Amino acid sequence: MSEVTFKILRYDPKTDKKPHVEQFKVPTKSGMTVLDGLYYIQEHLDGSLAFRSSCRAGVCGSCAMHINGTYRLACETQISALNSATIKVRPMAHLPVMKDLFVDMDPFWEKFKHIKPYLIPGDEPAEKERLQTTDERAHLDRIIDCILCGACFASCTVNNYDEEYLGPAALLKAQRFFSDSRDAAIEERMDLVDGEHGVWRCHTIFNCQEVCPKEIDITGSIAVLKRNMVANRWSPSLKKQ
Amino acid sequence: MRYHQVVVVGGGLAGLRAALELNKRNVKVAVVSKVHPLRSHSVEAQGGINASLGNHPRGSHDSPELHAFDTVKGSDYLADQKAALRLTEDAPKRVREMEHWGVPFSRTPDGKIAQRPFGGAGFPRTCFASDKTGHVLLHTLFEQCVKYEQASERGEMVIYDEQIVTGLVVDEGVCHGVIVWNFQTGEIDVIKSEAVIFATGGAGRIFGKTTNALVSTGLGMAIPYWGGVPIKDFEFVQFHPTTLFGTNILMTEGARGEGGFLLNNEGERFLANYDDSSKAMEVAPRDIVARNMTREIDEGRGFEDEYLHLDLRHLGREKILERLPGIRDLAMKFVHVDPIEAPIPVQPGMHYTMGGIDTDETGASRVPGFYAAGECGCVSVHGANRLGGNSMLETIVYGAIAGDSAAQFVLDGGSGKVPDEKIFDDAKNRELARLEGMFNGGNENPADIKDELESTMNRKCWVFREENTLQEGIEKIEELRERYKNITLNSSGLRLNFDLLWALELGGNLTMAEVMIKGAARRKESRGSQFRTDYPTRDDAKWLEHTLAYYAQDGPRFEASDVDLSIWEPKERKY
Numbered sequence: 022m023s024e025v026t027f028k029i030l031r032y033d034p035k036t037d038k039k040p041h042v043e044q045f046k047v048p049t050k051s052g053m054t055v056l057d058g059l060y061y062i063q064e065h066l067d068g069s070l071a072f073r074s075s076c077r078a079g080v081c082g083s084c085a086m087h088i089n090g091t092y093r094l095a096c097e098t099q100i101s102a103l104n105s106a107t108i109k110v111r112p113m114a115h116l117p118v119m120k121d122l123f124v125d126m127d128p129f130w131e132k133f134k135h136i137k138p139y140l141i142p143g144d145e146p147a148e149k150e151r152l153q154t155t156d157e158r159a160h161l162d163r164i165i166d167c168i169l170c171g172a173c174f175a176s177c178t179v180n181n182y183d184e185e186y187l188g189p190a191a192l193l194k195a196q197r198f199f200s201d202s203r204d205a206a207i208e209e210r211m212d213l214v215d216g217e218h219g220v221w222r223c224h225t226i227f228n229c230q231e232v233c234p235k236e237i238d239i240t241g242s243i244a245v246l247k248r249n250m251v252a253n254r255w256s257p258s259l260k261k262q
Numbered sequence: 263m264r265y266h267q268v269v270v271v272g273g274g275l276a277g278l279r280a281a282l283e284l285n286k287r288n289v290k291v292a293v294v295s296k297v298h299p300l301r302s303h304s305v306e307a308q309g310g311i312n313a314s315l316g317n318h319p320r321g322s323h324d325s326p327e328l329h330a331f332d333t334v335k336g337s338d339y340l341a342d343q344k345a346a347l348r349l350t351e352d353a354p355k356r357v358r359e360m361e362h363w364g365v366p367f368s369r370t371p372d373g374k375i376a377q378r379p380f381g382g383a384g385f386p387r388t389c390f391a392s393d394k395t396g397h398v399l400l401h402t403l404f405e406q407c408v409k410y411e412q413a414s415e416r417g418e419m420v421i422y423d424e425q426i427v428t429g430l431v432v433d434e435g436v437c438h439g440v441i442v443w444n445f446q447t448g449e450i451d452v453i454k455s456e457a458v459i460f461a462t463g464g465a466g467r468i469f470g471k472t473t474n475a476l477v478s479t480g481l482g483m484a485i486p487y488w489g490g491v492p493i494k495d496f497e498f499v500q501f502h503p504t505t506l507f508g509t510n511i512l513m514t515e516g517a518r519g520e521g522g523f524l525l526n527n528e529g530e531r532f533l534a535n536y537d538d539s540s541k542a543m544e545v546a547p548r549d550i551v552a553r554n555m556t557r558e559i560d561e562g563r564g565f566e567d568e569y570l571h572l573d574l575r576h577l578g579r580e581k582i583l584e585r586l587p588g589i590r591d592l593a594m595k596f597v598h599v600d601p602i603e604a605p606i607p608v609q610p611g612m613h614y615t616m617g618g619i620d621t622d623e624t625g626a627s628r629v630p631g632f633y634a635a636g637e638c639g640c641v642s643v644h645g646a647n648r649l650g651g652n653s654m655l656e657t658i659v660y661g662a663i664a665g666d667s668a669a670q671f672v673l674d675g676g677s678g679k680v681p682d683e684k685i686f687d688d689a690k691n692r693e694l695a696r697l698e699g700m701f702n703g704g705n706e707n708p709a710d711i712k713d714e715l716e717s718t719m720n721r722k723c724w725v726f727r728e729e730n731t732l733q734e735g736i737e738k739i740e741e742l743r744e745r746y747k748n749i750t751l752n753s754s755g756l757r758l759n760f761d762l763l764w765a766l767e768l769g770g771n772l773t774m775a776e777v778m779i780k781g782a783a784r785r786k787e788s789r790g791s792q793f794r795t796d797y798p799t800r801d802d803a804k805w806l807e808h809t810l811a812y813y814a815q816d817g818p819r820f821e822a823s824d825v826d827l828s829i830w831e832p833k834e835r836k837y
């Protein structure tokens with residue numbers, strides 16, 4: 022049985038002055054994931070290690086963290102795929118550490134909530150379902166796959182200097198509703214994503230897109246959002262001139 | 263101490279749907295969930311949700327009665343028939359309501375909600391959003407909760423996430439609230455309420471080989487059980503035929519619904535060789551397919567004596583990408599197989615607990631003020647075997663029903679009993695003492711007990727059951743129950759202490775495993791998902807009854823209750 026070394030950035034703001042790296046030797050077996058490794062440490066080496074997980078299948082969004090150079094979901098990252106004897110793990114950036122890999126997600130959720138993340142239809146519901154053509158529905162493919170893991174948010178360099186920036190996930194969610202033939206709150210939501218901390222802050226750096234475990238075209242969606250806002254907002258007035 | 267008119271424990275589909283119903287009735291509600299609602303197990307559900315919408319040409323004649331009959335027959339006649347009919351009557355309304363709230367269902371060419379075939383129905387009845395139906399349903403319900411949270415000024419809807427309920431406050435047989443461990447701060451607190459609704463989900467993690475999330479443990483059922491609420495029909499466990507070899511991550515039944523084949527190591531569609539599956543083949547009910555797969559593997563026609571092949575290749579690239587993208591993703595990530603090019607290695611795995619907290623058709627338990635809904639509850643609409651696509655349906659139908667009846671109960675003045683304030687302090691102090699006591703144990707590592715429990719259940723309480731092995735399992739679990747008293751924790755304090763959390767979860771798992779395996783040994787017949795090799799047939803004369811397990815210190819005390827058979831007469835279950 023072979024072995025890898027986990028180097029984990031640990032920090033408990035209640036007791037530690039500053040973060041430090043701790044090392045753990047973990048025996049590996051075929052198919053083992055980084056999440057399995059973290060559990061091995063928690064169960065056998067140090068029960069105080071804190072990290073989130075739930076589905077262990079890459080669908081619930083609990084376990085995004087920085088692993089060997091990039092953001093990934095620990096549960097779907099196989100140790101063998103990293104091709105390295107050391108596994109370096111640290112928590113997501115831009116979110117306050119509560120303990121070790123367990124960060125305070127509230128700032129992320131607040132931004133998500135800001136864009137009114139729910140369908141706002143313009144009509145009373147039909148007696149049966151609202152109709153939507155397969156073409157209209159196709160606009161929602163991929164964009165609805167977002168599991169709100171926060172990896173994009175953590176990777177975004179704009180967040181380094183603008184704490185209030187809404188961030189990729191919230192903007193993507195806004196675009197999700199703009200793309201939905203059933204939603205009618207176009208004006209209202211445009212106001213919410215407008216402004217200096219909104220959609221215009223995106224500098225098209227593509228970090229978010231590179232880390233997204235669902236391979237969503239986030240940057241592209243934000244670009245579409247910008248284009249639509251230009252078309253809806255300014256083109257009419259431009260035309261008037 | 264916090265106060266809310268109603269506390270809903272659980273932020274999965276059932277919990278959020280119950281909360282929305284309470285909100286609609288202007289009852290102030292708090293949702294307490296140990297993980298953020300979007301991390302609940304519901305988000306993993308893939309294949310779809312049943313409703314007799316009749317949107318598919320082959321199902322245009324569908325009706326709630328047909329759906330209810332399929333449900334009752336699927337249950338091997340252990341479902342309560344009026345409850346099953348209520349499930350299917352409310353289904354179209356509840357599913358369309360989800361669409362109105364924004365669920366991006368896949369669509370038919372004429373723009374209606376698309377439906378696909380699932381086991382146990384002869385035609386397409388399962389509404390879906392590609393293979394991510396649970397994800398979109400849960401995200402949409404959460405979005406609606408955010409809407410109400412934002413609209414409510416006086417705290418009509420509050421969500422407390424990463425707070426764990428560890429006990430009930432029950433006084434003189436009436437439930438007055440819950441004990442909550444705030445995981446992020448380490449505080450132990452009581453939420454006082456007029457009614458409590460449990461929507462804590464299934465208990466798959468009693469087993470090692472399960473499709474369930476890591477957080478789907480027995481604790482959510484054990485808490486009310488310890489508090490005096492009986493557990494119903496817990497011996498009935500659904501084994502899903504197709505789970506990924508290695509991790510037991512689910513490969514949805516939709517994969518077979520869309521036309522996937524199950525093949526043995528001779529490349530043969532072996533289901534044709536068994537009487538009970540030769541007609542419906544891959545879309546025969548789950549219990550039948552899981553048993554025939556197990557036989558095939560046991561008789562040496564599997565791969566590595568462990569798995570079989572789920573072959574999707576003939577569906578073609580386009581259909582796989584359109585209908586089963588999530589399945590493809592999972593197979594590529596976890597077993598490095600692209601289903602477009604190669605078959606997927608699958609084996610049966612524990613999937614669903616049909617049994618659970620005993621409730622009536624209003625979601626109420628025998629303890630006034632205590633309700634349950636969703637997978638943790640047992641009305642029973644699934645009886646001895648649930649049909650695929652019926653459990654998410656149960657979460658939204660019975661979530662709404664439980665919310666509505668708890669609201670009515672509160673608006674009618676509740677239990678009428680005004681508890682002495684002292685009981686809340688007492689409950690809190692007792693809990694603090696109990697948790698602190700867990701730090702002064704002996705020398706058992708809870709992780710070892712957990713591993714032994716899981717392998718015991720995998721081996722002794724699996725697809726095929728038999729007296730001797732069940733008794734061996736019982737002995738082992740009683741031993742583990744004793745060893746659990748001597749566990750040691752190597753992390754102190756109550757704040758963000760996962761060591762303590764997993765130890766609590768393990769306590770719940772041990773309790774519920776004992777209820778399950780003793781129930782399985784007690785029921786000397788084969789019905790639905792429970793197959794006893796020593797009693798291979800259904801025995802209606804003796805066993806057409808619900809099992810009720812009441813908590814007692816030295817193991818469960820069993821009773822029976824009647825099954826509602828008021829609509830259809832039990833017949834042999836044949837497909």
Ligand SMILES: Cc1cc2nc3c(=O)[nH]c(=O)nc-3n(C[C@H](O)[C@H](O)[C@H](O)COP(=O)(O)OP(=O)(O)OC[C@H]3O[C@@H](n4cnc5c(N)ncnc54)[C@H](O)[C@@H]3O)c2cc1C
Pocket residue numbers: 271272273274275276277294295296297298299302303304305306307308309310311312395396425426427428461462463464473474475477478481482512514613614635636637638650651652653654655657
């Ligand atoms: C992989 C998979 C795929 C499935 N696919 C389908 C499908 O296609 N169709 C279908 O109909 N069904 C499907 N099912 C079944 C279905 O997903 C579940 O039965 C259903 O989602 C359960 O929902 P729930 O709301 O009852 O519980 P859950 O979604 O499990 O939620 C439980 C909630 O309770 C909370 N909780 C638990 N204990 C505590 C506690 N002590 N304190 C505080 N909070 C607590 C958790 O945080 C969580 O929020 C599938 C199941 C699996 C495993």
Ligand code: SF4
Pocket residue numbers: 166167168169170171172173174189190193229232233234235236237239
């Ligand atoms: S867009 Fe991708 S990276 Fe960002 S939260 Fe959603 S799933 Fe995660």
Ligand code: FES
Pocket residue numbers: 073074075076077078079080081082083084085094095096097
């Ligand atoms: S545990 Fe759910 S995404 Fe990793």
